[in-house]
Amino acid sequence: MKQIKHLLLFSSLLIFLSGCSALPVLDPKGPVADAQKDLIVWSISLMLIVVAVVFGLFAFIITKYRERPGHDSHEPDEMEGNKWLEIIWTVIPIIIVILLAVPTVKTIYELEEAPESSKDKEPLIIHATSANWKWFFSYPEQEIETVNYLHIPEDRPILFKLSSADSMAALWIPRLGGQEYNMAGMLTEIYLQADEPGVYQGRNANFTGEGFTKQQFKVYAESPEKFQNWVNKTQNEAPALTQNKYDELLLPGHVPRQTYSSTHLQWVNHAKNAEYAIKARERQGYNPEEAESH
Amino acid sequence: MQLDEFFVTGDPLIYGADVSIILSLIGIIFVLTKYKKWKWLWNEWLTTVDHKKLGVMYIISAVLMLFRGGVDAMLMRAQLTLPNNEFLDSSHYNEIFTTHGTIMIIFMAMPFLIGLMNVVVPLQIGARDVAYPFLNAVSFWTFFMGAMLFNISFIIGGSPSAGWTSYVPMAGNELSPGPGQNYYLLGLQVAGIGTLLTGINFLVTILKMRAPGMTLMRMPMFTWSSAITCVLIIFAFPVLTVALALMTLDRIFGAHFFTLMDGGMPMLWANLFWIWGHPEVYIVILPAFGIFSEVISTFSRKNLFGYKAMVYSMVVIALLSFIVWVHHFFTMGADASVNSFFSLTTMAIAIPTGVKIFNWLLTLYKGRIKINTAMLWSLAFIPNFVIGGVTGVMLAMAAADYQYHNTYFLVAHFHYVLISGTVYACFAGLYYWYPKVFGHKLNETLGKISFWIFVIGFNVCFFPMYFLGFAGMPRRVHTYAEDTGWFELNAVASVGGVLMAIGFVIIVYNIYYSIRYAERVKTGDPWDGRTLEWSTPAPVPYYNFAKIPDVHGLDPYWQIKKEGKQELDIEEERLEQIHMPDNSGVPVIMSVLLFIAGFGLVFEWMWMAIAATIGVIVTMIMRSFDPDEGHHVEVEEIKEIERNVRRKED
Ligand code: HEM
Ligand SMILES: [Cu+2]
Numbered sequence: 022m023k024q025i026k027h028l029l030l031f032s033s034l035l036i037f038l039s040g041c042s043a044l045p046v047l048d049p050k051g052p053v054a055d056a057q058k059d060l061i062v063w064s065i066s067l068m069l070i071v072v073a074v075v076f077g078l079f080a081f082i083i084t085k086y087r088e089r090p091g092h093d094s095h096e097p098d099e100m101e102g103n104k105w106l107e108i109i110w111t112v113i114p115i116i117i118v119i120l121l122a123v124p125t126v127k128t129i130y131e132l133e134e135a136p137e138s139s140k141d142k143e144p145l146i147i148h149a150t151s152a153n154w155k156w157f158f159s160y161p162e163q164e165i166e167t168v169n170y171l172h173i174p175e176d177r178p179i180l181f182k183l184s185s186a187d188s189m190a191a192l193w194i195p196r197l198g199g200q201e202y203n204m205a206g207m208l209t210e211i212y213l214q215a216d217e218p219g220v221y222q223g224r225n226a227n228f229t230g231e232g233f234t235k236q237q238f239k240v241y242a243e244s245p246e247k248f249q250n251w252v253n254k255t256q257n258e259a260p261a262l263t264q265n266k267y268d269e270l271l272l273p274g275h276v277p278r279q280t281y282s283s284t285h286l287q288w289v290n291h292a293k294n295a296e297y298a299i300k301a302r303e304r305q306g307y308n309p310e311e312a313e314s315h
Numbered sequence: 316m317q318l319d320e321f322f323v324t325g326d327p328l329i330y331g332a333d334v335s336i337i338l339s340l341i342g343i344i345f346v347l348t349k350y351k352k353w354k355w356l357w358n359e360w361l362t363t364v365d366h367k368k369l370g371v372m373y374i375i376s377a378v379l380m381l382f383r384g385g386v387d388a389m390l391m392r393a394q395l396t397l398p399n400n401e402f403l404d405s406s407h408y409n410e411i412f413t414t415h416g417t418i419m420i421i422f423m424a425m426p427f428l429i430g431l432m433n434v435v436v437p438l439q440i441g442a443r444d445v446a447y448p449f450l451n452a453v454s455f456w457t458f459f460m461g462a463m464l465f466n467i468s469f470i471i472g473g474s475p476s477a478g479w480t481s482y483v484p485m486a487g488n489e490l491s492p493g494p495g496q497n498y499y500l501l502g503l504q505v506a507g508i509g510t511l512l513t514g515i516n517f518l519v520t521i522l523k524m525r526a527p528g529m530t531l532m533r534m535p536m537f538t539w540s541s542a543i544t545c546v547l548i549i550f551a552f553p554v555l556t557v558a559l560a561l562m563t564l565d566r567i568f569g570a571h572f573f574t575l576m577d578g579g580m581p582m583l584w585a586n587l588f589w590i591w592g593h594p595e596v597y598i599v600i601l602p603a604f605g606i607f608s609e610v611i612s613t614f615s616r617k618n619l620f621g622y623k624a625m626v627y628s629m630v631v632i633a634l635l636s637f638i639v640w641v642h643h644f645f646t647m648g649a650d651a652s653v654n655s656f657f658s659l660t661t662m663a664i665a666i667p668t669g670v671k672i673f674n675w676l677l678t679l680y681k682g683r684i685k686i687n688t689a690m691l692w693s694l695a696f697i698p699n700f701v702i703g704g705v706t707g708v709m710l711a712m713a714a715a716d717y718q719y720h721n722t723y724f725l726v727a728h729f730h731y732v733l734i735s736g737t738v739y740a741c742f743a744g745l746y747y748w749y750p751k752v753f754g755h756k757l758n759e760t761l762g763k764i765s766f767w768i769f770v771i772g773f774n775v776c777f778f779p780m781y782f783l784g785f786a787g788m789p790r791r792v793h794t795y796a797e798d799t800g801w802f803e804l805n806a807v808a809s810v811g812g813v814l815m816a817i818g819f820v821i822i823v824y825n826i827y828y829s830i831r832y833a834e835r836v837k838t839g840d841p842w843d844g845r846t847l848e849w850s851t852p853a854p855v856p857y858y859n860f861a862k863i864p865d866v867h868g869l870d871p872y873w874q875i876k877k878e879g880k881q882e883l884d885i886e887e888e889r890l891e892q893i894h895m896p897d898n899s900g901v902p903v904i905m906s907v908l909l910f911i912a913g914f915g916l917v918f919e920w921m922w923m924a925i926a927a928t929i930g931v932i933v934t935m936i937m938r939s940f941d942p943d944e945g946h947h948v949e950v951e952e953i954k955e956i957e958r959n960v961r962r963k964e965d
């Protein structure tokens with residue numbers, strides 16, 4: 022009997038875990054996503070208890086008290102309410118909410134800062150700018166800029182500085198952590214970190230119109246040495262980004278991956294200038310009304 | 316503007332719709348003319364101020380909108396069933412999910428519930444009509460014309476495509492020029508007038524027109540839920556009105572409230588939208604709670620357990636619903652303290668909601684539970700809504716929400732609360748109150764078949780979506796690659812979607828079937844009901860109550876039945892004249908003019924907008940000078956009608 026129980030437990034665990042690799046949110050590759058997964062698993066467990074209790078009561082009551090033909094057809098007694106019962110089922114939800122609220126608030130505050138495990142390391146700053154429908158990643162310290170992909174070193178916190186050239190987007194790399202909005206004329210910040218080298222899917226999660234679905238990017242997490250090599254190579258080999266080229270890239274549409282050895286931050290920071298993209302498009306004779314008719 | 320820009324062209328789906336719309340219009344006109352029904356239509360329906368008829372028109376419109384929104388849903392499911400599918404391109408897909416969301420919430424869920432409120436609330440409180448019958452007609456017609464304005468975007472000019480949330484700057488002129496988004500703004504604006512008027516009208520009705528003896532704490536739960544909903548409407552809808560007006564100023568008159576250029580503040584839209592939007596989701600759930608309370612109590616043959624707790628919990632939910640709106644954008648980068656605060660307030664809503672669930676369970680406990688279609692919908696609500704509720708609590712945990720936000724997890728949550736809450740309630744209410752209005756029941760066999768197909772379909776469709784969320788699938792994507800691993804769950808969801816569609820078709824067929832074949836009910840009280848609406852004959856005479864009942868407690872009709880029915884006997888010699896409101900053609904004309912004004916603004920044809928607005932003002936002036944004294948129903952007529960309806964009963 023006991024063995025069967027263990028077997029059952031073990032196999033359900035296996036199923037759960039094997040399912041997880043297909044579920045990026047539950048298969049974190051960094052401390053931020055990890056903290057979020059812990060919170061999610063904790064809340065699911067508590068909620069399953071709630072569901073089990075309510076479903077159990079529900080099933081019991083409707084089978085037991087269902088009217089059956091031929092059964093005794095007494096008139097049920099009226100019940101006004103019951104002070105104690107009502108107190109109990111007010112207090113129990115309050116306790117559950119507290120059990121969820123405490124770790125939630127703790128995690129909210131934690132995620133405002135670089136992960137505990139790498140507190141001592143200087144975060145790498147990357148500006149992630151969304152423009153319909155592509156991603157610009159600028160490394161101000163390294164003076165490089167990539168479009169629609171990025172490289173990051175593992176085990177080091179990355180501080181993403183988010184903004185948008187136009188529509189509100191959201192930077193989301195499920196295996197590394199939850200999303201945050203990119204807004205024109207606004208700066209938002211989010212720490213993410215990869216604990217393992219690998220290629221992670223990233224995307225815009227917030228609807229931005231026609232090209233939204235394909236506004237994706239890949240994250241290459243690699244050892245610090247490899248990362249440094251990539252930086253050096255890029256600095257030496259990639260062309261500089263010119264303002265003309267940049268303005269062209271801002272036109273709505275998709276572009277292939279690109280790499281540059283300078284950043285657009287020299288002439289515009291979209292977190293401080295909400296108008297730039299509209300004006301750049303106007304300069305190039307772009308007319309949204311014509312683009313609209315399909 | 317050229318004609319081929321005016322009409323949406325180049326799509327077989329839309330040509331198909333054009334043809335079917337024109338054919339059905341011709342068909343309707345032909346039938347009305349052939350059977351000389353134009354006058355009947357005008358006198359009995361278009362100009363009516365009778366709350367029951369308005370309610371019926373609300374519900375018919377809502378079912379039509381459920382059909383339209385459902386077709387949208389089927390198209391989306393078809394597109395998402397296979398990876399890399401090219402059935403719909405992104406711009407079509409975007410239009411479809413935008414109209415789906417907007418129609419389902421604004422033009423289906425709310426009108427359906429308001430329709431039921433119209434039919435039921437005056438009857439439950441022992442009133443002969445609402446406080447302002449004329450205004451009630453204005454409410455219906457502005458809603459209806461707003462809905463029509465929104466819907467014609469499909470064939471004329473193009474539909475909005477920025478989502479039902481219409482976030483700026485994407486929804487602004489700079490990124491979405493053209494009439495589509497204007498339709499959203501003006502359709503909702505015109506319909507919003509109606510909703511606000513309904514809120515005021517029903518609150519006054521409930522506060523001032525209750526039968527003698529019906530204190531607040533003796534009101535039926537559906538009436539309570541309607542009253543609280545009205546308060547929510549009165550506080551929330553003006554916010555939407557202002558937000559829509561500001562965006563209209565931006566788009567049509569070159570203002571800069573939400574623009575990228577010249578210092579607009581896009582985040583302001585998100586705040587205004589959700590300050591209205593969160594109470595809105597409670598506007599469509601509280602009446603549903605009321606309906607379930609009535610149905611569960613009736614078919615358990617017990618009074619509602621914890622009546623007072625039920626009322627207080629709704630009040631608490633209503634209050635909390637105004638201080639949780641930020642949970643719709645935890646990811647906007649607010650301070651940890653702000654996100655923590657809104658996490659806590661949101662989770663707190665689970666407490667009164669939990670109380671309600673246990674009270675329903677205890678109402679069933681030791682009852683004599685009769686299972687029929689209305690009750691099945693109410694029973695299915697409990698487990699399904701619990702799933703929606705607990706996942707709501709999970710979403711309320713801001714730090715975790717960064718992962719759920721904008722994903723299919725969220726889509727699953729709100730369909731679990733909106734479908735198993737609001738839609739199940741609409742169906743339960745439809746089956747429950749239908750005989751009161753039409754004098755016959757809906758067929759139970761078809762009812763049960765459609766129930767099972769729909770409910771199973773619903774769970775098959777939406778439960779997998781929680782896992783799609785964990786699998787990283789964002790909402791509003793129009794397709795996905797094969798290597799995402801999202802195919803299987805999407806395919807399953809689509810199967811569920813088809814089942815729901817079949818269920819819906821059977822429900823509609825059941826109405827047709829029952830009209831043709833169902834037996835007339837012999838009494839006004841086919842379910843052995845507890846509240847005053849069941850004390851009236853079925854179908855209800857247009858003045859509702861020949862004699863206004865006296866109320867001595869909760870569930871007054873149940874009490875009367877227990878104590879012997881004499882109290883309800885109509886003593887003919889004591890009947891008095893009844894004062895009833897007159898019909899009026901002003902509401903429908905005014906609303907048509909509002910439609911024309913809105914249409915003019917959509918295309919920025921100012922001459923049309925101005926002329927129609929002047930027309931609206933003229934109708935208002937006309938109305939102000941109309942003494943509208945109403946008329947009296949003579950005692951003889953009442954006797955005649957009552958003898959007829961009561962004779963059937965014995
Ligand atoms: C226990 C009660 C509930 C809680 C704690 C809750 C919580 C939440 C939260 C936190 C969100 C935002 C998630 C996000 O955007 O990331 C949300 C979204 C939503 N909820 Fe609920 N909810 C509850 C009940 C309801 C009910 C009763 C309804 C309507 C009948 C509802 C309808 C919606 C809708 C429509 C959205 C999404 C709107 C959109 O983004 O398009 N919720 N809910
Ligand atoms: Cu912002």
Ligand SMILES: [Cu+2]
Nearest residue numbers: 593640642643
């Ligand atoms: Cu909300």
